[in-house]
Amino acid sequence: MTNKNEHYVTEHVKVKDVDTVEQAEIHEEHIVHTEPAFNKAKFAYERRNRTAEMRQQVTTFAIMIFLTFIAFAMVAAGLDKAIVLPILILLAFIQVILQFFYFMHMKHDGHDVPKLFMLSGIFIAFSFVVTALYLVWLGDPLK
Incomplete structure (x- = not known):
């Protein structure tokens, strides 16, 4: 099923040995593409x-x-x-x-937007808790 030059490092990643470098020629442009070695x-x-x-x-x-x-x-x-x-x-x-x-x-790195949303949510939740405690301890302060 696999070539003798290929082995599986994990279940999903197929890796080629260092010695194996495949070259594919494109006949129209005569460009040689080299696959990077492991x-x-x-x-x-x-x-x-x-x-x-x-x-x-x-x-x-x-x-x-x-x-x-x-x-x-x-x-x-x-x-x-x-x-x-x-x-x-x-x-x-x-x-x-x-x-x-x-x-x-x-x-x-790269999690700046989720951090911003979480900090905003924490700020809003903290504001609600402080407001609820204020209303409970002082009764109805808006009268």
């Missing part, structure tokens, strides 16, 4: 980068599980609400930041 150094570099990225994601996932465990432990311990609530909000904020940067890949 670059082992580039492949190794990209593989190291993907491995490092996966390691960061697994580490971040472990950190988020640990933060969730801390939140459950604080609630289960029956600590005072005045202490638990701000800490829970801080832990949730840290987890949201970790989600954005490591699982939604916002740390990579």
Whole structure:
């Protein structure tokens, strides 16, 4: 099914060996096109980068599980609400930041527009929460 010069690096990527360079001549223009050879150094570099990225994601996932465990432990311990609530909000904020940067890949270049929309959404949501708290604590201040 495959030539002896081809092998599959992953399930979907077919790669040719370094020695294999196919040339196709176009008879009308007499131009020779050369297919680039497989670059082992580039492949190794990209593989190291993907491995490092996966390691960061697994580490971040472990950190988020640990933060969730801390939140459950604080609630289960029956600590005072005045202490638990701000800490829970801080832990949730840290987890949201970790989600954005490591699982939604916002740390990579080229995600400026999604970052803008997310920050706008966070600002609007924060504004609604502050307004709701203001209305609840002060009753009906518009009278």
